[in-house]
Amino acid sequence: MLSFDENGWLFPDPLKNITHDIDSAEIDDLLKLAKEEDYWSAGIRETVKKRLEKDKDDVRLDWIVEDLMIKNTGGTVISMPFGKDIITFNSNRHFFRGENQQYLKSVPSLRRRQEGKSKYECELIKGIALMRSLQFAKFIWKIDVVPYWEAKLSDINVDALAQHYGFDTCLLDLTNDFRTALFFATCKYDYKTDSYRPLTKKDIEATEDSKYGVIFHSPNWVLDYLNGGSFEWHMRHLNDHREEPYSFYSGELDGMAFQIGYQPLMRCHHQSGYIMPMMNATPLQSDNRFEKIRFLQTEELSNRVYEMMDKEKKIFPYEGIGKALDILHTIQRAVIFSEDDLLYAYDYGVVDKKMFPTIDDLRKAITAFQVDGECVSIQKDEINYPISPSVLQEINAEYNGRNLLDVVGNMIHQYPEQRRYREQRCIDIYGKLI
Structure with missing residues (x-):
């Protein structure tokens, strides 16, 4: 029977980078462990909630409770090193990633686009990906809940949203829920409909690699920025004195x-989603911080998991943005950008300044570049992706009127300085406090 050891590993000698084959009974073991994680996480949340109620008049909790809350409890506002405040959801003690076949390299979509290209081409491909992500951010800002969320609750993580809505980024998806990883390891994505379906016999038998599903696993203390995984990073950057976020x-x-x-x-x-930046990092197959778990695919298992996740709705909820899917697909293929988009790519994308000393150098290079046979162009004005008022109204109807505190579990803990920052963002966005 599979179980986690005292350090959170499933198998002996985890650093040997061995692929472990498991059967359906051991998949059931992992599903039972996922339920145990739910109970553990809920228990931590209740403990912290009681302490919050007891100490509600204190400006700050004692460090033990604060540390417990930050690491494991939903509703805490945390400032991240990439310059964004987030509101946490409940944390578990493990990370997983599921893939529905064996791959030679598990790397982010941007890295796959850059595969086999020169350094020069890689810089241009990165710049185009960043400009598309920014256009996506500008488009979703039209949806009422997006600026309202930033004004009242927390920052918008553009990179993470772009990653989860089909844009090329340098981020790899992880989850702290085994069931979510198992879903992605046993179901197939349909780009045209932005949805998942169970695997068929034809899918499974297409190649030797498609006969297997793969799960990557690591205890969270190994990777998690909030749970010890950032210790070496903090030591390396201890003396950093920088005003700009990473x-x-x-x-x-x-x-x-x-x-x-x-x-x-x-x-x-x-999806209990986490992101792992991998601009230059080794693929998961070579990363000995992850255990590699493999199982034989079957239609029966795929259908069972699909039903368990309520035909994808538990992790792919029906939401209004799906009504603008054609626009999102258009932005994902965009080749016309604004000067503002270019400036963002140049600054935030950490463009190689030896290769492109000025933004004019990047502009000349990128407008001489072709993507899928189309030339890239930069114009002064913003690129507008029109959406009909009726469709926008339908999207807004999915979110407006919803109690956002319900969405985040009715518990938010933030420090006074974070509260003041949010009030300033509200004034920046709406011109007043609302």
């Missing part, structure tokens, strides 16, 4: 797992 695209945050937290669009927290 960029995911600098490589300086590579290999750490960051909780996405609650976001105004629902997919991230429904």
